[in-house]
Amino acid sequence: MGDAEPLVRWDWIGRNWPDIQGLLVDHVIMAILPVLLGLLVALPLGLASARWRVLYQPTVSLMNVVYSLPSLAVFIVLIPLTGLANRATVIIPLTFYSLAVLIPAVVDGLGSVPAHVSQSAVAMGFGPMRRLIQVDLPIAVPVVLAGLRVATVSSISLVSVGALIGRGGLGYLFIDGWQRQFSTPILVGIVLVVVLAVLADGLLVLAQRLLTPWARARRTA
Amino acid sequence: MITFEGVTKRFGDGTVAVDNLNLQVPTGAVTVFVGPSGCGKTTSLRMINRMIDPTEGRILLDGEDIRKIDPPALRRGIGYVIQAAGLFPHRKIVDNVATVPYLLGWDKKKARARAMELMERVGLDTKLAERYPFQLSGGQQQRVGVARALAADPPVLLMDEPFSAVDPVVRTSLQDELLRLQAELQKTIVFVTHDIDEAIKLGDTVAVMRVGGRLAQIDDPPTLLAEPADDFVEGFLGKDRGIRRLSFVPAGGLAVRSEQGIPGWSVVLDDDRRPLGWRAEGGRPSEGNGYDSPAKEGDPLEGPVLNGTRPERPPAGEARTRAAAAGLQPFGTVDLNKDSLRAALDAALLAPSGCAIAVDGEGRFTGIVTREALDAALARATGPADG
Numbered sequence: 001m002g003d004a005e006p007l008v009r010w011d012w013i014g015r016n017w018p019d020i021q022g023l024l025v026d027h028v029i030m031a032i033l034p035v036l037l038g039l040l041v042a043l044p045l046g047l048a049s050a051r052w053r054v055l056y057q058p059t060v061s062l063m064n065v066v067y068s069l070p071s072l073a074v075f076i077v078l079i080p081l082t083g084l085a086n087r088a089t090v091i092i093p094l095t096f097y098s099l100a101v102l103i104p105a106v107v108d109g110l111g112s113v114p115a116h117v118s119q120s121a122v123a124m125g126f127g128p129m130r131r132l133i134q135v136d137l138p139i140a141v142p143v144v145l146a147g148l149r150v151a152t153v154s155s156i157s158l159v160s161v162g163a164l165i166g167r168g169g170l171g172y173l174f175i176d177g178w179q180r181q182f183s184t185p186i187l188v189g190i191v192l193v194v195v196l197a198v199l200a201d202g203l204l205v206l207a208q209r210l211l212t213p214w215a216r217a218r219r220t221a
Numbered sequence: 222m223i224t225f226e227g228v229t230k231r232f233g234d235g236t237v238a239v240d241n242l243n244l245q246v247p248t249g250a251v252t253v254f255v256g257p258s259g260c261g262k263t264t265s266l267r268m269i270n271r272m273i274d275p276t277e278g279r280i281l282l283d284g285e286d287i288r289k290i291d292p293p294a295l296r297r298g299i300g301y302v303i304q305a306a307g308l309f310p311h312r313k314i315v316d317n318v319a320t321v322p323y324l325l326g327w328d329k330k331k332a333r334a335r336a337m338e339l340m341e342r343v344g345l346d347t348k349l350a351e352r353y354p355f356q357l358s359g360g361q362q363q364r365v366g367v368a369r370a371l372a373a374d375p376p377v378l379l380m381d382e383p384f385s386a387v388d389p390v391v392r393t394s395l396q397d398e399l400l401r402l403q404a405e406l407q408k409t410i411v412f413v414t415h416d417i418d419e420a421i422k423l424g425d426t427v428a429v430m431r432v433g434g435r436l437a438q439i440d441d442p443p444t445l446l447a448e449p450a451d452d453f454v455e456g457f458l459g460k461d462r463g464i465r466r467l468s469f470v471p472a473g474g475l476a477v478r479s480e481q482g483i484p485g486w487s488v489v490l491d492d493d494r495r496p497l498g499w500r501a502e503g504g505r506p507s508e509g510n511g512y513d514s515p516a517k518e519g520d521p522l523e524g525p526v527l528n529g530t531r532p533e534r535p536p537a538g539e540a541r542t543r544a545a546a547a548g549l550q551p552f553g554t555v556d557l558n559k560d561s562l563r564a565a566l567d568a569a570l571l572a573p574s575g576c577a578i579a580v581d582g583e584g585r586f587t588g589i590v591t592r593e594a595l596d597a598a599l600a601r602a603t604g605p606a607d608g
């Protein structure tokens with residue numbers, strides 16, 4: 001970093017804004033898609049694990065192993081299959097990371113349905129499918145949403161690692177800044193990633209307020 | 222009519238929760254299952270809506286074996302109320318109440334209208350309709366539970382300790398409400414409790430069960446109190462069986478003197494002919510009078526607390542002070558058309574004159590019930606020819 005160099009060069013931001021925007025969109029897609037895919041897969045798996053408890057421990061253990069794998073290593077392993085600098089190379093592992101958070105969230109959410117509530121649903125004459133959709137799942141929503149918040153924020157931050165294999169959304173700015181000993185891109189990257197995470201989290205909190213007004217007591221208690 | 226025929230339930234771990242149960246639950250009446258914890262009351266109840274299936278024996282609903290009925294269909298025709306209310310936390314009160322109508326495919330408007338009607342029926346302010354269960358008190362939640370169970374007008378109602386989680390005052394009002402509703406609706410109700418007083422108050426028939434899931438005795442409350450089958454039932458019934466039995470003897474048979482006094486005492490009435498108190502004839506009584514002590518709750522002046530009819534306007538506050546100034550003595554009243562012999566006896570014991578004041582439905586004086594009249598009625602009630 002040159003001595004005369006200021007910490008942030010606004011003119012650089014201005015000149016490169018279209019590129020930064022492109023990276024931002026790429027980042028959002030690569031962060032959000034794994035969470036959505038993860039939720040899609042976690043719901044049936046979580047339901048199955050809640051229904052057949054024997055499945056729960058093995059599934060969660062497997063997911064924890066997956067979670068502990070270094071992301072960079074997984075990216076590199078995937079390169080021969082999906083190609084360097086391909087979105088899929090980033091999205092696939094992040095989907096597994098999301099799963100590792102979301103499956104337990106779905107199981108715990110279903111576990112948060114009080115026994116007397118599911119029993120009275122049975123006694124009222126709900127069939128199994130109807131009970132699941134109209135009683136168990138809605139009551140599980142606050143816990144699942146809490147898991148979704150964790151998965152989303154960590155996914156947004158993990159995408160950056162993909163920059164090391166050439167596809168990391170805003171992470172590219174870190175590499176670029178570091179290679180050129182130039183602080184502006186690094187700061188821009190950090191600020192945008194943090195803003196993105198805070199924004200996504202805020203949206204989920206808002207969704208929680210709107211979807212589950214009945215859970216307020218539990219939240220404030 | 223629900224019939225248990227040799228019903229036994231043995232759980233997977235070998236626990237025998239219900240052992241060869243044979244009994245009949247008559248249509249349109251309240252049958253109470255009562256007994257100590259773990260005696261199989263809940264298990265027996267849940268076999269009726271097939272939440273548990275018996276190991277042996279069978280259960281008939283109006284002559285039909287319930288195993289032939291698809292469980293969800295069976296359950297939609299049987300209301301179910303439990304201790305924790307079991308309300309759906311994510312649904313508004315009105316939608317909670319409308320649960321079974323929704324399940325039966327009613328349209329939303331009709332189901333909600335029905336729910337509102339039921340909320341009123343069970344004494345719930347319809348302003349609560351748009352709230353969520355967590356915004357209601359325990360007693361209110363319990364009323365919602367009852368309304369929900371009644372929503373589709375099922376002929377049968379199963380209630381598992383529905384009132385045991387609320388405080389005694391709320392419990393009493395919920396019990397009274399249930400009796401009032403039952404007088405209107407005449408459902409076939411199976412009510413589970415471990416509280417013998419609740420069983421005696423609510424049951425047309427009471428089935429006493431003992432641990433091990435065996436039926437100890439099934440009878441109507443007066444018979445149960447008068448003739449417990451064995452030591453276990455007698456012990457479970459507790460003390461004061463004789464007095465409590467009098468609750469089931471109507472006061473109607475009592476002889477009433479229409480004069481406004483007896484030798485030594487006269488009844489003082491207000492302008493509406495409602496009793497204000499007893500006055501000792503020949504001036505102020507020499508003994509301490511009841512109005513000198515500071516008023517406390519349950520003061521005899523407010524009339525009998527158990528079973529009795531309170532005067533419409535008990536002489537409270539100002540009236541009490543006036544009554545005290547006038548040197549009046551405490552009194553108790555009994556409405557012969559509705560109250561029990563126990564209430565009459567209680568009313569007599571509240572007054573230093575030893576007599577109860579008979580009143581009509583509006584609390585107006587109709588006469589005096591003397592000790593002699595009470596004695597005669599008690600002798601009839603406890604005599605061998607008791608009916």
Ligand SMILES: Nc1ncnc2c1ncn2[C@@H]1O[C@H](COP(=O)(O)OP(=O)(O)OP(=O)(O)O)[C@@H](O)[C@H]1O
Pocket residue numbers: 232233234236237238257258259260261262263264265415
């Ligand atoms: N699912 C089950 N598996 C094994 N044993 C059970 C099961 N459910 C109940 N039991 C046993 O069966 C017996 C009767 O239980 P139940 O719940 O019917 O009693 P209860 O009379 O309702 O008691 P309480 O007044 O405490 O509610 C108890 O000994 C209980 O431990």
Ligand SMILES: [Mg+2]
Pocket residue numbers: 262263264381
């Ligand atoms: Mg029980």
